[in-house]
Amino acid sequence: MNVSIVILAAGQGTRMRSELPKILHPIAGKPMVAYGLDIAVGLSSHLPVLVIGHGAEKVLEAIGSRARFAEQAEQLGTAHAVVQAEKVIREEDDLVLIYYADMPLLRRETLVRLVDLQLTNSGPLSFLTTHAEDPRGFGRVVRGADGGIRAIVEEASAKPEILAIRELNAGVYCCRADWLWDALKRIKLSPKGEYYLTDLAAIASQDGGKVNALVLEDSNEAIGINTRVHLAEAEAILRRRINEKWMLAGVTMIQPDSVFIDDTVEIGADTTLWPNTFLRGKTVIGRNCEVGPETIITDCTVKDGCKILKAVMDGASLDEGVILGPFARLRKGARLGKGVHMGNFGEVKNSILGKDTRMGHFSYIGDATIGEGVNIGAGTVTCNFDGVNKNPTVIEDGVFIGSDTMLVAPVKIGRKSRTGAGAVVTKDVPPNKLVVGVPARELKDLKEE
Numbered sequence: 001m002n003v004s005i006v007i008l009a010a011g012q013g014t015r016m017r018s019e020l021p022k023i024l025h026p027i028a029g030k031p032m033v034a035y036g037l038d039i040a041v042g043l044s045s046h047l048p049v050l051v052i053g054h055g056a057e058k059v060l061e062a063i064g065s066r067a068r069f070a071e072q073a074e075q076l077g078t079a080h081a082v083v084q085a086e087k088v089i090r091e092e093d094d095l096v097l098i099y100y101a102d103m104p105l106l107r108r109e110t111l112v113r114l115v116d117l118q119l120t121n122s123g124p125l126s127f128l129t130t131h132a133e134d135p136r137g138f139g140r141v142v143r144g145a146d147g148g149i150r151a152i153v154e155e156a157s158a159k160p161e162i163l164a165i166r167e168l169n170a171g172v173y174c175c176r177a178d179w180l181w182d183a184l185k186r187i188k189l190s191p192k193g194e195y196y197l198t199d200l201a202a203i204a205s206q207d208g209g210k211v212n213a214l215v216l217e218d219s220n221e222a223i224g225i226n227t228r229v230h231l232a233e234a235e236a237i238l239r240r241r242i243n244e245k246w247m248l249a250g251v252t253m254i255q256p257d258s259v260f261i262d263d264t265v266e267i268g269a270d271t272t273l274w275p276n277t278f279l280r281g282k283t284v285i286g287r288n289c290e291v292g293p294e295t296i297i298t299d300c301t302v303k304d305g306c307k308i309l310k311a312v313m314d315g316a317s318l319d320e321g322v323i324l325g326p327f328a329r330l331r332k333g334a335r336l337g338k339g340v341h342m343g344n345f346g347e348v349k350n351s352i353l354g355k356d357t358r359m360g361h362f363s364y365i366g367d368a369t370i371g372e373g374v375n376i377g378a379g380t381v382t383c384n385f386d387g388v389n390k391n392p393t394v395i396e397d398g399v400f401i402g403s404d405t406m407l408v409a410p411v412k413i414g415r416k417s418r419t420g421a422g423a424v425v426t427k428d429v430p431p432n433k434l435v436v437g438v439p440a441r442e443l444k445d446l447k448e449e
Contacts, residue, residue, distance in 0.1 A: 003044045003115060004093040006085045009101035010072040015227045021055030023101045024062055025231060028238045029280055032225060033059070035104035037066050043097065043111060049085045050101070077194030079187045086181055095119075096180050098197070099172040102225040104234055106172065110221055114174050114214050123209030124179035125200055127152075128170035130219040138168035138222070139198050141213065149211040152198035157191065167213075169198060170222035179204075196404025238263070259292075266302065276301030286320075300330075316348075319355075337372070350390075353381075354397065366390070368408065371397035371420065377421070381405040394432070415445065445449045 014020025023033035040048040050067040070084040118126040120185035139152045152169045187199045217446040252267030258275040266277045268289030294310040301317040309325035315332035321339045333350035354372035363380040381391045393408035398416040406424040420436030434445045
């Protein structure tokens with residue numbers, strides 16, 4: 001069976017009180033709408049149709065080629081939104097799966113079960129329901145004496161006896177395509193001036209077809225986002241799911257409720273995450289690492305066996321066995337080679353530290369290329385900015401940089417050279433030399449040492 005997917009994303013989201021379209025608000029590291037697009041993968045042989053309206057330009061820019069688009073220029077309700085997708089849907093498709101872009105907790109497995117249910121249904125429609133004491137504004141599922149579904153009644157127009165019903169419509173539908181497009185034309189305008197998609201249930205029942213309901217095992221999947229309160233509620237649930245996934249994959253979390261992992265992160269087995277650790281963006285953590293506590297890592301690659309304590313990292317990469325922190329900061333472009341040790345209150349930006357280099361504490365390295373086995377003494381600063389340009393520093397293998405050395409870029413320190421404590425290096429230093437003073441001058445030749 002060919003399935004077309006329609007994701008409704010045209011709502012204004014006024015209760016979010018935001019200039020950003022509701023579906024672009026981030027949740028666990030991704031825009032809300034990305035979750036709806038993710039679960040569509042593999043359910044259809046072609047891209048889903050995203051029905052957009054409010055903030056259409058921003059949505060188009062954010063989504064790009066991940067979906068086909070239909071625009072609901074005039075907001076006339078959910079059924080009207082689906083009508084806009086008809087011209088984009090492939091005519092040969094047998095089923096149409098419809099859900100909302102503001103349901104980030106919905107699972108792909110649930111959609112698969114719904115499609116399978118409709119495949120066995122002699123009638124034209126199957127949809128998701130849930131049972132909950134808090135109706136959250138959802139429509140009520142009305143059944144007849146025989147248990148068959150007769151209608152879905154919106155909360156705003158429901159009488160008290162209908163409001164007492166606790167089987168709720170989750171807003172996810174799977175319809176037979178040859179029935180859907182005609183049924184949408186038969187939906188009447190509501191007193192609120194909108195065409196409700198929920199009216200499909202009553203139309204299907206009146207047509208004499210069976211309407212099937214798949215009851216959600218996890219009612220959280222039905223949570224839709226309308227306010228920042230809902231957003232926080234959904235994010236807490238999603239982050240628990242993410243943490244459970246990684247713990248089941250072999251990651252230890254000392255206090256899971258205080259570990260925050262974006263949905264885009266990858267983590268190797270036998271890694272330990274300590275409290276107040278934040279792993280964000282496209283971060284990849286290797287095996288047998290120890291991260292935290294009090295650590296924020298964004299868009300970084302950390303290879304096996306690294307230990308990171310109380311650090312802030314953004315756009316950096318660590319090779320195997322790096323020891324970092326506490327109170328270390330790695331900025332964009334920082335690359336630490338295998339076995340590097342970087343101690344407390346150090347900062348590296350757009351620089352390479354070679355294998356087994358040690359940068360103990362209280363130092364700043366920017367726009368530098370540092371070789372292997374280098375010692376960087378406490379208080380070392382690469383003076384890389386001259387007020388106009390960022391200038392490079394090169395430190396070759398085996399160099400010893402004394403405490404409080406100022407390296408005024410552009411400058412190069414040759415292999416196995418040394419700088420004395422407090423030196424201000426303004427000129428290149430040849431290999432195997434000791435330089436001291438302000439400005440630094442050559443004191444002796446180290447070739448024989």
